[in-house]
Amino acid sequence: MKRTKQPWMAADDFGRSLPRGVGINLLVRDVALMEAFCRDVLGATIIYADEDFAAVQLLGSVFMLHADHSYSDNPMRGTVTGVEVRGAGLEIRLYGSDPDTVEALARKHDHIVLSGAVDKPHGLRECHIVGPDGYIFVPSLAIGG
Numbered sequence: 001m002k003r004t005k006q007p008w009m010a011a012d013d014f015g016r017s018l019p020r021g022v023g024i025n026l027l028v029r030d031v032a033l034m035e036a037f038c039r040d041v042l043g044a045t046i047i048y049a050d051e052d053f054a055a056v057q058l059l060g061s062v063f064m065l066h067a068d069h070s071y072s073d074n075p076m077r078g079t080v081t082g083v084e085v086r087g088a089g090l091e092i093r094l095y096g097s098d099p100d101t102v103e104a105l106a107r108k109h110d111h112i113v114l115s116g117a118v119d120k121p122h123g124l125r126e127c128h129i130v131g132p133d134g135y136i137f138v139p140s141l142a143i144g145g
Contacts (some may be wrong), residue, residue, distance in 0.1 A: 007048065042105075113128070
């Protein structure tokens with residue numbers, strides 16, 4: 001671990017505090033870089049962050065970022081070793097997030113816009129943004145809703 005400050009709560013307390021449902025954990029090369037993307041582009045609130053870990057609140061959900069080095073004894077470590085772009089085939093869909101705003105912020109912060117905001121036949125306006133480690137985020141709003 002590279003952590004230089006005291007965590008805001010013990011890891012086991014945080015784990016027990018998570019609600020039932022689906023959770024996302026992203027393994028990242030640099031927590032600070034992905035934290036800034038989540039905050040500055042996606043509009044997330046950072047609950048806590050240090051060099052090893054971040055807890056992020058976005059659209060009523062909480063997800064986590066873990067630095068690669070913090071997973072040294074975890075079986076997932078081998079899945080990202082040497083991988084340039086992560087999350088192949090995974091879309092992190094952000095329902096209720098304005099795609100036009102996110103696209104503009106992504107461009108402002110020099111992130112890759114894979115596809116700009118457009119109305120889709122399935123009733124959503126959406127865009128595809130590439131985050132710092134190659135994960136694809138898809139903010140979307142219902143058309144006419």
